[in-house]
Amino acid sequence: MAPMKLYGWAVSPWMARVLVCLEESGAEYELVPMSRNGGDHRRPEHLARNPFGEIPVLEDGDLTLYQSRAIARHVLRKHKPELLGAAGSLEESAMVDVWVDVDAHQLEPVLQPIVWNCIINPFVGRDVNQGLVDESVKKLKKVLEVYEARLSSSKYLVGDFVSFADLTHFSFMRYFMATEHAIVLDAYPHVKAWWEALLARPSVKKVMAGMPPDFGFGSGRIP
Structure with missing residues (x-):
């Protein structure tokens, strides 16, 4: 095939x-x-x-x-259906879905304005909406409190095994962590440990190599 x-x-x-x-x-x-x-x-x-x-x-x-x-x-x-929780219980599969949706509807919407304003806008000549950034960081802290509570009881979001629930977070977190606001994670040690565990995965390292922290604007590698 x-x-x-x-x-x-x-x-x-x-x-x-x-x-x-x-x-x-x-x-x-x-x-x-x-x-x-x-x-x-x-x-x-x-x-x-x-x-x-x-x-x-x-x-x-x-x-x-x-x-x-x-x-x-x-x-x-x-x-690799086990990354969707297929190797475990129906409850595990359901929790994978929950955290994929949490990323989509709670975390990503507050990361996007920070990433766009802190990384992209300065390169393309757009004004930085600092008020929006500040409000997004404030919202982010509330969201991270929920993640910190969850990750205080297991290494990954669904349990002590990596799943799509974790992997789906990499995409926007990668760029957020390239901004000055990455220090926010220092107040959430379990979230920070979870993020560092994701960064250690060979798949993440390989994909990250093709994702310059400035989206390629500084190096002229814009696609």
Whole structure:
């Protein structure tokens, strides 16, 4: 069977979510680089893959998928279902889903404004909305209190084993931790230990190598 094809640019946090899961699964895949600056995501051939003109997109035989969490789940369901909690109880699988949703609806929405304002806006000539950053950091601390409580009783979010619930967090946390506000984690020792455990994983190290902390703006490596 031909390897899966993943379309996009590696610096994207949404691509990173899928790439980490592909690496964890050991599945064979081909990364098809695209240029955001070149408008590849707006070309007819890509709109045929994803009518919203976004990345990542995965082709697996006759199946074409978009939305990073959906792609990641498909990859893991097919190649490493234990990362979805499939090797354990229904309760474990349910808790994987809970924390994937917590990332999507609680953590990522407060990380995004910090990342965009602290990293991207200065490079593209946009004003930094410091008020939004400050408010987002305040909200982040509340969210991290919940994570700290959870991680005080287990190494990872669902238990003492890594799962998609943990891996899905890498994408935006990677860039947040490149901002001046990364010191916030010092007040949450269990969260910090969890993050350091994720960073030690070979899959994360490999994907992170393609994610410069400034999204490539400083080095001219913008896709």
